[in-house]
Amino acid sequence: MDKSKKSILSFIVISLLLAIMFVIAVNTGSLSVSIGKLFKGLFVSYDADVATIYDLRFSRIFISILAGAAIAVSGVLFQAVLKNPLADPGIIGISSGAAFVAVLITAAAPNLFFLTPIFAFFGGVIAFFMVYLLSWKGGLSPLRIILTGVAVNSLFTGISSAFNSMSGGDRTGVASIVEANITQKTWDDVHTLLPYVIAGLILAILFAGECNLLSLEDKTARGLGVNVNRTRIVISLIAVLLASIATAIAGAISFLGLIVPHIGRIFVGSDHKKLIPFSAIAGAFTFLTADTIGRTIAAPNEVSAAVIMSVIGGPFFILLLRRSKKYGN
Structure with a gap:
């Protein structure tokens, strides 16, 4: 099967x-309906069971889809910018920086709820530049980026946990961000998340060609007329935006932005014009699957999707690290 047919088939399957x-x-x-009844209840006539499912589950499902797409594409962009296949917004501290500011706003100024993604974006930017500057030593080493990111992640995670303790563990506020718990999320959260995710994904697709050029040596890219530093900064900000807005609503999710891009490269290749949209769909599927497993694996109790992703992503990260000889330097 040629690459074009494989890519088309992969998009259809995912x-x-x-x-x-x-x-x-x-x-x-506890409540389930057939596909026909669901369609009829949503678009034809009122159905009490469908209305209950719509109110209780649909907002959570759409948050999982939007956040999963945003985090996965953010991982693709970070890997392109940093030229590091191990980069992930959760691992390198971007998500925890965004979560810290989101926690701060939620605890100190809950009336600014609808502006939380914007504040979280600034937290993600601060975390990114901390990682970038602290890991710079005559250039960027993939290993230094990971180690610095882990340290920055621990810093912001610790501070966020402290705020969670001081807030009394309010699950609908601070704790839901710290623990990445979307149990009580509502349609207000969907409406807050939706425009930012759409804008971020559109920008990511528009810069797919530049991501391909960044995969070349900097000298080669400059020879093709690319302003490498400016392009790297712009794409980094798009990646931070996507990771931060998802974190502001769904909490910090690690490894999703690491796993999905690697799977995407297996099925559609490294061309970002295909990889970015495929990763968006695959990220939505992966996060929704993790959240659904978390709802059922210990029912009636729940396990956070972040925990499910960590259980899956930890071994995956170790495997990638062991297979990448150049990171041993």
Whole structure:
């Protein structure tokens, strides 16, 4: 099978998997309906069961889809900018920086709820530049980026946990961000997240060509007329935006932005014009799957999707690290 047909088939398969997981997520719980009844209840006539599912589950499902897409694409962009296949907004501290500011706003100024993604974005920018500057030593070493990111991540995670303790563990506020728990998320959260994610994904797709050029040596890219430093900064800000807005609503999720891009490269290759949209769909599917597993694995109790991703992503990260000889320097 040639690459073009493989890419088309991969897009079809991942889209079908997302649709199937959507139906499974809708019917996961004490109340379930058929596809026909769901469609009729949503678009034709009122149905009490469908209305209940719509109010309780749909907002959570859409948050999982939007946040998963945003985090996965953010991982693609960071890996392109840093030329580091191990880069992930959760691992290198971007998500924890955004989460810290989101926690701060939630605890100190809850009336600014709808502006939380904007404040979280500034927190993500601060974390990114901390990692970038602290790991710079005559150039950027992939290993130094990871180690510095882990330290920055620990710093912001610790401070956020302290705020969580001082807030009394309010699950609908600070704790939901710290623990990446989306149990009580509502349609207000969806409406807050939606425009930022759409804007970020559109910008990411528009800069897909520049991401391809950044994969070349800097001298080669400059020879093609690319302002490498400016392009790197712009794409970094898009990546921070996507990671931060997802974190502001869904909490800090690690490894999603690491796993999905690698899977994407297997199926559609390294061309970012294909990799970015594929990663968006695959990220939505992966996060929705993790959240659905978390809802069922210990029912009636729940396990956060962040925990599910850590259990899966930790070994995946170790495997990548062991297989990448150049990171041993």
